[in-house]
Amino acid sequence: MxxxxxxxxxxxxxxxxxxxxxxxxxxxxMGKSDANKLEFWTKTEYDRFIAGIEPGSEDYLIFEILFWTGIREGELLALSLSDFDMSGNLLHINKTYNRIRKRDVIDTPKTENSVRTIDIPNFLKEEVQEYSKKHYGFPEDHRLFPIVARTLQKRLKKYEALTGVKPIRVHDIRHSHVAYLIYQGVEPLIIKERLGHKDIQMTLNTYGHLYPSQQKKVAEMLDNKGRY
The missing domain is CATH 1.20.5 (Single alpha-helices involved in coiled-coils or other helix-helix interfaces)
Known part of the structure; x- marks a missing residue:
């Protein structure tokens, strides 16, 4: 941090x-250098966590966006309603938030690859729409969640204690998103684009060990194709 x-x-x-x-x-x-020590929630653990938050609340939407998009903490805190394309079920990531010398600073993302467009599920779009209806008249270019990173971390810890799920960091929810995608069979290149990684090697170095071994499938393929 x-x-x-x-x-x-x-x-x-x-x-x-x-x-x-x-x-x-x-x-x-600084911190953990061994990718095999990644901390993340399974889908079951996330379901248990989110069940402890009031649906439709600010906190509910915050953690729904984090888990189902895998965006970074700073990207979440910089979001505005104008970043959502409701007709296309898209989320445009083009800025990040930092708190510097007690000032809110909205800046460009850390790399060119961080500027990206993410497809979001229909249910998440509907949750954003319902939330915006409750805040009718809220300026579309203002920060959707006007809080700081420390507040977000405190809220995470609050609901972890309430629901009894294992404690993780806010950034680990990003890892949880990736772990879920891998479990669903999503290819590394798609994950790389979704996360805004600079190159595929970064994605594989971080998450490659989560992919199940393909050696058995290769052997079976050779067995089937190699003999006439």
Missing amino acids: IQHQLNALFNHAQKIYNLKENPCKKVKK
């Missing part, structure tokens, strides 16, 4: 104050 905030601060300084370079780019990421 601290490294992420420092990185955002220096990125902002590069754009606004012409800082020559971001020193955080030279520092190895």
Whole structure:
């Protein structure tokens, strides 16, 4: 979290104050380096978690969007109603939120690949529409969830304690989304595009171990095709 905030601060300084370079780019990421230690919820665990939140509430929609889209925390907190294409069931990700020196800062995403359009399920679109109806007149270009990252983390912990699911971080809900997609047989390239990763290698390095081994299928294919 601290490294992420420092990185955002220096990125902002590069754009606004012409800082020559971001020193955080030279520092190895802190935290877990072993992808096999990824923390995430199964669909069953998520269902248990979301059942403890009042449907239609701000918190309910927040965690529904996080789980069913896999977007980053900063991308969620920067969302506005104008980012949703209701007719096409699409969500446009084109900005990110940071709290810098007690100021809300909406900035461009971390990489060009982070700017993307995500297909969303119809039920999620309907949840967004129902929420917007309850807040009739809310400006479409204003932040949909005007809270800070610390508040989001506190709300996550609150519902984890309430429902008894294993504790994870907000970012781990992104991992949970990917784990669910992998379980459903979604190919790595599609996941890469959905997450906004720079390249497929990043996706495979992070989530490749979650894919079931294909060796048995290869052997069966060779057995069937290799003999006449």
